Amino acid sequence: MIEPLRKYRKDGRRYERRAETTAALCLLDSLSLEQLVQRAKVRAKTDPLYLSSECLLHRIRKCKQHNSDRLFESLFRILMARVESAATLRSEIYRLPNGKIAITAFGTKVRDYVVDRFLARLIADRDGYDERLDYFEVNFSHAIASLRATAKKRAADEENRSQRLSTNDDEEVSAAVEKAAGAFDPFEVSKIDDGNYRFRLFAAIKKLPEKERHVVALLFKEYPIESNDPSKPSICKIVGCVEKTVRNRRDRAFEKLKTALSEEEIDA
Structure with missing residues (x-):
C-alpha cells in the first residue's frame, strides 16, 4: 500500500497524488534495486520506462524506511540533476566563443536558489518528514516552477538594489x-x-x-x-x-x- 501524503490544503482536504502516479508506484514495488535505478536513468519522457519525478521523489523518501543508503544515493543524484536542469533558465544560457556553454550571473542565482531550497526540504525529510515535499509528489513541475518564480523575483530585486548601490560596489x-x-x-x-x-x-x-x-x-x-x-x-x-x-x-x-x-x- 502506498502511504498517503500528510499535508492538508487550506480547505481541509489532504493532498493526493495523481492516479497515474499511484498506479506507477504500485508497479515499482516489484522491481529490484538495480531495475529501479535503471528505470530512473531513462531520460526520454516519451519512453514507456521513464520514471516520473513524482515517483522518483517518493522512492527517495521511502528509502529511509528500509535504511537503503545505496538506493538513496543512486536516486538522489538522478533527481538532483533533474532539479538543476528544471531550475536553469534557458534565456540565461549563452555560448562562449570557444564553444562552451555558460550561464549568466542572474541565471546562476536563480538556479542555486531553487536547488538549495529543494535540497533543504529533502534533508529535513530525511531526518523526519517535511510536508513541504508533499506537493512535489502531486505536481513536481509546478512545484519547481513556483520555486523558480520566487527565485527570479528575489534575483531581480537584488539586481535592482545593486543598480541603486553600484557606486558602493565599485567606486x-x-x-x-x-x-x-x-x-x-x-x-x-x-x-x-x-x-x-x-x-x-x-x-x-x-x-x-x-x-x-x-x-x-x-x-x-x-x-x-x-x-x-x-x-x-x-x-x-x-x-x-x-x-x-x-x-x-x-x-x-x-x-x-x-x-x-x-x-x-x-x-x-
Whole structure:
C-alpha cells in the first residue's frame, strides 16, 4: 500500500497524488534495486520506462524506511540533476566563443536558489518528514516552477538594489584615469599580432583583480558591454552588474595594463 501524503490544503482536504502516479508506484514495488535505478536513468519522457519525478521523489523518501543508503544515493543524484536542469533558465544560457556553454550571473542565482531550497526540504525529510515535499509528489513541475518564480523575483530585486548601490560596489574612477584608460586599447590589432607583446599583455592580465580580469577577458572575446538584443549576451548580463560598474572595472584594468606594459617596455 502506498502511504498517503500528510499535508492538508487550506480547505481541509489532504493532498493526493495523481492516479497515474499511484498506479506507477504500485508497479515499482516489484522491481529490484538495480531495475529501479535503471528505470530512473531513462531520460526520454516519451519512453514507456521513464520514471516520473513524482515517483522518483517518493522512492527517495521511502528509502529511509528500509535504511537503503545505496538506493538513496543512486536516486538522489538522478533527481538532483533533474532539479538543476528544471531550475536553469534557458534565456540565461549563452555560448562562449570557444564553444562552451555558460550561464549568466542572474541565471546562476536563480538556479542555486531553487536547488538549495529543494535540497533543504529533502534533508529535513530525511531526518523526519517535511510536508513541504508533499506537493512535489502531486505536481513536481509546478512545484519547481513556483520555486523558480520566487527565485527570479528575489534575483531581480537584488539586481535592482545593486543598480541603486553600484557606486558602493565599485567606486567611480577619477576623470584622469577614465581619460587615460579610454585612450588606451590593449587589444589594438597592430600590437596584438606581435607575439612578444601578446605574451606580456596576457601576463599582465593574469595579475589583475578577479573582477577586472573577468571584464577584460570578455572584452578580449569581443562581448559588448551592453546590448539591446536579448539574444546577444553582454558583459553586464554575464557578470551581473550595471553598465557603470563594468566601465569602471574596465577603466581601472586598462590603466593598470597600460602602466604594466609601459614599465616592461622601459625595462627592455
